[in-house]
Amino acid sequence: MNTQSKQGIEYDLIGIPLSGSGNGTLEKVFSLNADNFSKKEYQELFKAEKTLYRESESLDVFKVTSKLKEQCKPKLLDSCLNVLAKIPTQRDRFEFQMSNIDNLINSLKNHDALDRNIIIAHPAYEVNCNFLSLGFRETIIEDDKPKDRNFYIISHDERTL
């Protein structure tokens, strides 16, 4: 099912340094939505695990885990820990990893009420847990000149959009 949340806001959670690259290249392991993470959890963890198992290293994540425990929401924390427990240990990349988690935590903190009420949708086709929309283009005449404009069919739940 489509797991995009009401807010439609996603955060890149964590970047796992690629094995042997040593140049700061990040691989996006998974992204999540702060309020809808549980629905996405399994598929995203699966992706994360696949990436992690591809690497043979293992990394001490004690410091990361402690920091998350201090600052994360409980449901997010559980999922983070599941992933972090599998992160390969390698000291020289550890601080780099930490900075990404700091960014995530800041993003979550800045997730204010205004964002919650706005959904950014794709104009052609969007499926959300509360609405479905289809977009089309039509040609209209304006000032005696043909002009294209879009129109949308929106199907929404009267009670919960």
Next chain:
Amino acid sequence: MKKSNTFTLSDSNIFQHKGRKIIFDERERLLVRHQDRWHKDKIQAFLDNPTSPTGIYAEIKQVLHQYLDLSKEETYGLLSAWIIATYFYQIFYSFLFLFIFGKKGCGKSRLLTILERLCFNAMKIKGVSIASLADSIDGVRGTFLNDQAESLSNDRNIEILGLLTDSYTRGGGTRRIVNISNKNVA
């Protein structure tokens, strides 16, 4: 469709309802023309009296029988289901590619033409560049029907092949985009 669902036709790219706002991110995206898919008069008729498409599977199968001569009966069913699924691909984690092959003149292109008429926001393409393919996909979120797909085995199409190989799952098929500025060019 649940009875509590409501349909609305909106000319604006901002739709507001009960304190929530949907913003359609149009940018430079070129949507499909309604005349090509679902004429606005028909849309209005549907909105006035929304009905479920009962029997659509059998109807599509009948159309396929009318225009195609396939060797196996079950292929008509597969194609019908696939056509319907193109309208709901967003609810699946993975979506399969159809690989249509056969001798010259056996009707592959005719099948593609029929699929183009029936599938969701379908486009038939041939010898397309990776940039225009990506832009078109981003614009219409539809079904892409690649005629003469054997050209993908050509070395110069290796990038498109790579993109397609990775694109059957949700989140796959993305490409890295770099902004190039000429600000500092002497």
